[in-house]
Amino acid sequence: MTTEVGSAIQVNEESKGTEPDDSEASNPDKTSNGNEEAEKEIQEDEQPESTTQPLKEQEFNSSISDASTQSTPSSSDKKDPTGGKGLFRFLPGWLKKPKSMSQVETTEEKEAEEDIQTKDRNSEDEQPELMKSTSENEVVKGMETEESKTDEIVEQYSLNSAELQTDKAKKPEESLEKDADMDNEEVVLDEKKDENSKDGEVWKDEDASKKSPLKIPKKIKFMQSKVFMLDGSEFTYEIEKHAKGQIMLDKVCEQINLLEKDYFGLTFRDATGEKNWLDPAKEIKKQIRSCAWHFNFNVKFYPPDPSQLTEDITRYYLCLQLRQDIVSGRLPCSFVTHALLGSCALQAELGDYDANEHKAGYVTELQFSPNQTKELEEKISELHKTHRGLTPAQADAQFLENAKMLSMYGVDLHHAKDSEGVDIMLGVCANGLLIYKDRLRINRFAWPKILKISYKRSNFYIKIRPGEIEQFESTIGFKLPNHRAAKRLWKVCVEHHTFFRLLSPEQTPKSKFMTLGSKFRYSGRTQAQTREASILIDRPAPFFERTSSKRMSRSLDGVPAGGINEVGLQQESSCLSSTADGVKTEADALAIKDITTSLKASQLEMPVETKDRDKTQEDLLKHQASISELKRSFMESTSETRPNEWENRLTKPLLLQTEGTSDENQKSEMEEQAEVIVEEAIVIEEVKSAPGHSKVKLESPVENSSIVPPVELAAKESNVSSSDSRSDSEEEAEYHPQTKEGENVKRDQNECKTLTTVAMDSEISVTDIEEVHFPVTVVHKMQDVLEEDLQEMQNGKLQEAKQEHEDINPKLNGDVSFIDSDAMPEVVCYAEPPVVKTEMVTISDTVSPDKTEIATKEVPIVQTETKTITYEAAQGDGSGDNDPGVLMSAQTITSESFCQTMTTQITKTVKGGVSETRIEKRIVITGDTDIDHDQALAQAIKEAKEQHPDMSVTRVVVHKETELTEDGDE
């Protein structure tokens, strides 16, 4: 069993590795493993990889067959369509509703996507090796952390490897210490506090209660980091292990005597080889993960007018960057411009042309162009002669005056696909976003035109302000190679917008319960601020040595700097042919695959560990086993319901990443919606019963002493300090470049939902069967508006009050504002179920097509119609709303099949001496027209009854989202 646990941890670690910025959420995982089993896990983790790995794989395989609840992805693909139909055959006829209710559009797209999916999965299976190595790294990392538990300041390690060996040697004793990452975690917390002190403290309290008395004070550890400079030189620094990015950037700038440093940044390569900007506001370690501490010093924001820079030294470094950009091909230019820029560089470096000194071929020693011809060198030399008399600074200035006019100057390109799957490039620059097909600019969105920038998994969206040509707001979506790429692009956009458009950085969004996605904001100085500050620079022009471009070119061929070079070339070449792009994407995909595999393994293992726990759980497991084609992820929570939902949410992205293909994405998107709904419910409840709730929250868990899977802990923590955990959710985030965040929130939501279903065939219903009423019917997908919560709450109250019966008028929903008059919800007719006592039905039509949301021609957005129907038993109402009782245990089980995702949440509460177990099932059914959703619903209810004969169904909520037909699309 321990092996399984071990692998679970590794899974988590791996996920960290691939989600560079998710650190706050997932890193402190291990910290709360304040129990013996956790220790074992760690020990297992540290076993030589050779033994652990085979075991893991075995485990993975066997659990598939044993549990038979989780089929391998490919097999589920094959089986499910028929399996689904088979299931429906057993459904009782009584719940059949008019076809209109369950009508769904079928498109060919779906099938195509499935195919891709299958392929993808095949490749996934082929990647065990990759996974192995990743986990190995993580193990090592974990050990390093352990070592940091001595408080003395350690003298710097000279070599990473040496350090690792030491770690290994120390391992046995250290395994006694409970908390491998305790130190680490605290740092995390500190950082969080900066952003959100309240949440951080809450977490800390909890944390403190778990601290092991055995814990040894830690020493501060230094990491050796290398920075490759633009002139080809290399600096080595000893950086405190938990230092933030800014520390290092400051060191570098100090060393090169650079004051106008806001234009510059450090980049590093993540595990997939992609270039990332080191966030100055975050810990370095968390960003680079297990990668080597190797950085490149680069220009991050290219000043549109370099002549406005205050110091020559700043211009010098900008020149070096541009020369690198040109040599790497990132900044394409014509022969003539090449020659001109080369000659300026030559003048700056060598001074005036001197026939004696500059013999034939002197230009050859310097590199100016990706493919430097004799002809070019001759031209450069010829032009060099014309620069006679220019000082190096003047030559640099002239270089910049010419370079800044190049159309790709300062444009940060990102590969993407448009809505039709065509390869395009998105370029972020000072003025906005540029869209390229090859090198042809096919669209441009200046910052003032953009109302909102957001990303959701691998999709990147911009919402466009109505203009003279388009009269309506529109949203344009792009598909990035993976979610990390989407996030990277989003961050770069946020940063560029802030730096170039705003006078001062925007505040990090306030922490609200409901804020989704990343809270990332650019926190450095804006261009306006840096200009203001640089005016005050009052020092004699610093002396600096202009290094020879020979050295630069050499470094470009060298390993680390050469990396940049490659990327640039890759980008360039992919402009011309898409092959390079393909390769890159594939690499990403591969990296992702192995997370999936391992994650799945962990999920499979989890149930086994918890076998001896709750009876209900056993039942559930049985039940799940009976549904043979369901995949399952099993999580348990330590403290309470909410975290469970969170972990659910948080683990999803991992799964999602793995599903490279749209079909899976569809499914996951739906899952997410369901989850978002859950979130809302949570919030509302917190509003309603705040005191009792918080009590529960802070109370240390009683029953949960056994096994705490790291993934889950991450989730838990994320809940406690809710904003932070989300702050780096890889999944999605949005940013309003206009900073009018409150504007049109409702529409945003609607739109968001609409977007979620882009390219989605159909999506049907979420069925909730609750055994203990949840006070509120949740209707919407929420972004971050609290008012909405209140409305929801009222909505719920209204429902209670009205006690409406079956065939309802939608207006009774109590949430009239959300009903679109254009698309009246269909009246739902159904025979009263024999099993479920139905007291109330509400229909709310939420995401009806807002006429202003029509997408441009570029992006056909499939609109969906959403419906929520609540069937609620009378009994529960009122009693459970205000007093949630003391939460004893909670767990969430998620299972997935081809067309169905089921999340089961079991909550045990003790209220007034009476123990109450509530099981909430959330079933998301995806499917085409041929699925009878009514039958599916009936089946779900039936199954629930069968599994828990001693319990009663108190509420059924049907949340239906249907894709609208073409006509809604305009």
Added chain:
Amino acid sequence: MAGAGVYSHALVRGIPESLAGGALRRSGEGSGVDTARAREEHRLYVKALRVQLGLVVTELPADEALPDCVFVEDAAVVCGGTALIARPGAPSRRGEVTAIKKVLSDLGLKIVEMTDETATLDGGDILFTGKEFFVGLSERTNQRGAEILANVFKDYAVSKVSVSGALHLKSFCTMAGPELIAIGSSDQAQKTLMNMQEMSEHRYEKLTLPDDMAANCVYLNIPTKGHVLLHRTAEEFPDSAKEFGKLKDYLLIPVCNTELAKVDGGLTCCSILFNKAV
């Protein structure tokens, strides 16, 4: 980097007899072309370039097999010492490029050819503002052609704009000064200009002309003359001529183009202008 309208050379070509009967036209039959008159108008046009403005004018003889050969503009795009030989959208015109390519090559320009069989591009759809290119996607120019152009002129942003209701982008939209765009007043023209503004980082003034066809004018910046504009005569477009008349510090040269206009020819169509002193 080339400035707008800075030209030292011009390439023109004679009018074949076959033009009257064989030249392509957008709108059915129209009135017949008086070839003699067309040749006289063309002679005055070339004379203005050569004599008044002092350009080095190369004149290719007409080719009877190529009725549209006088419209040399469509055959190549020249900028900064590089000539991209076009692949005209009309198959009947593809033969025109051969002679053009040779003469441009002889003039010392770097020749780039469009080898992609799927690409089409007419020079009339390419507007160079001095800072960037706009490519009109029209009946004659497709996106692939535009992509190739973008790859050839790497220094400049090359943005696409859609053209409808006219043969070419330059049928209603040309440069009339360094940052001045002459634009027709039709809805289509105005919309195109708006689109161009959105696509561009640079700001342009606009010179709106009552007649779309008058918006096809030839701007040159000649060292000894300053701003020069060849535009349609007051006889042809009196309202537009008044607008041109408001331009300050311009050498205005009214040029009559009644005959070639019948086969959709504008003033820019009849020459390839370029600066060889790069």
